[in-house]
Amino acid sequence: xxxxxxxxxxxxxxxxxxxxxxxxxxxxxxxxxxxxxxxxxxxxxxxxxxxxxxxxxxxxxxxxxxxxxxxxxxxxxxxxxxxxxxxxxxxxxxxxxxxxxxxxxxxxxxxxxxxxxxxxxxxxxxxxxxxxxxxxxxxxxxxxxxxxxxxxxxxxxxxxxxxxxxxxxxxxxxxxxxxxxxxxxxxxxxxxxxxxxxxxxxxxxxxxxxxxxxxxxxxxxxxxxxxxxxxxxxxxxxxxxxxxxxxxxxxxxxx
Numbered sequence: 001x002x003x004x005x006x007x008x009x010x011x012x013x014x015x016x017x018x019x020x021x022x023x024x025x026x027x028x029x030x031x032x033x034x035x036x037x038x039x040x041x042x043x044x045x046x047x048x049x050x051x052x053x054x055x056x057x058x059x060x061x062x063x064x065x066x067x068x069x070x071x072x073x074x075x076x077x078x079x080x081x082x083x084x085x086x087x088x089x090x091x092x093x094x095x096x097x098x099x100x101x102x103x104x105x106x107x108x109x110x111x112x113x114x115x116x117x118x119x120x121x122x123x124x125x126x127x128x129x130x131x132x133x134x135x136x137x138x139x140x141x142x143x144x145x146x147x148x149x150x151x152x153x154x155x156x157x158x159x160x161x162x163x164x165x166x167x168x169x170x171x172x173x174x175x176x177x178x179x180x181x182x183x184x185x186x187x188x189x190x191x192x193x194x195x196x197x198x199x200x201x202x203x204x205x206x207x208x209x210x211x212x213x214x215x216x217x218x219x220x221x222x223x224x225x226x227x228x229x230x231x232x233x234x235x236x237x238x239x240x241x242x243x244x245x246x247x248x249x250x251x252x253x254x255x
Contacts, residue, residue, distance in 0.1 A: 001077075004092070004093040005017045005018075005093075006070065006091045007088055007090050008063045008066065008090065013091060016090070023084065024084055024085065024120035024121060025051070025054040025056075025084065025085055025120055026050040026118060027080055027081070027082050027123060028046060028047040029081075030215045031076070031096060031099075032071055032072070032078070032252075033076045033096075033249065034074060034075070035073035035251055036249035036251055037249060037252060038179075038183055038245065039179040040250065042183075044064050047081055047083075050118050051083045054118065056083060064081075071093075072093070073252065078094045080092040096216065100220060102220055102233070103139045103140060103156070103212045103220045103221070104225075104226065105139065105141065105153070105224070105228070106137075106142070107144060107225075108129050108141035108142060108144065108154065109129075109132060109141075111143050111145070112125035112129055113125070116152070116175055117176060126155065127155075129143075130154040136226050140153050140154050142225070149169070150199075150201070150205075151174070152169075155214060156212040156217075157176075157178045157180070158210060158211065158213070158222070159181065159211050159213060160208050160209060160211065161208070161237065162208045165194045166184065166188045166195045167196050167197075168185075170197040171197065178214070180215050180219070183248055184211075187244050187248075202229050203229060205231065208229075208231060208232060209221065211238075211241075218246070221234075
């Protein structure tokens with residue numbers, strides 16, 4: 001399918017496919033597979049709170065209800081909901097790209113983010129950062145802080161499994177509040193696995209299982225870090241976690 005774009009006029013979604021793109025204040029996207037989404041409520045809550053943080057004073061409830069009703073119940077899509085700099089609320093219906101179970105990463109040359117805790121404003125510069133990594137043969141870039149510690153990725157976030165525990169960067173590593181990491185924490189709790197917030201440099205992860213998480217691909221194993229540490233990949237754990245993650249997908253509510 002082609003990408004379709006709809007704008008909320010206060011009472012309905014109007015097709016504005018082909019209209020000029022507008023810079024974003026907020027964006028949120030998720031994998032929609034045969035009418036099911038993992039953490040759909042989390043995405044809506046994050047979008048709402050981010051829109052309020054960015055200064056939107058009118059409620060988004062009616063817009064989100066219209067989006068929920070408009071989402072297809074068949075096929076595999078990667079929809080995105082936006083708040084533009086002009087205060088417009090939009091829905092993009094996009095086909096999902098190829099989904100993968102593993103990923104190759106490279107170290108980012110710099111951290112270009114200006115709104116690291118809000119998804120949307122930094123999408124263009126993060127896409128450029130990913131393209132730099134792709135030129136090196138990677139799929140995504142790992143963003144490090146001034147001390148060389150893992151903070152985030154250009155389109156994904158990172159967690160690692162070591163010493164029987166799931167590790168995530170601490171809250172001081174300012175980044176978007178990942179719905180997929182929240183789901184991973186949920187899975188860890190169900191499986192009796194402790195979650196530890198800790199810093200790690202690239203060198204700290206030598207021989208460790210590193211995972212890339214985002215709402216499109218879910219949980220992927222990092223198979224290689226170009227010019228970085230040699231990582232471990234546990235195929236059995238990857239398969240198990242991906243299966244458990246898929247089971248979290250729920251049918252969209254009827255509106």
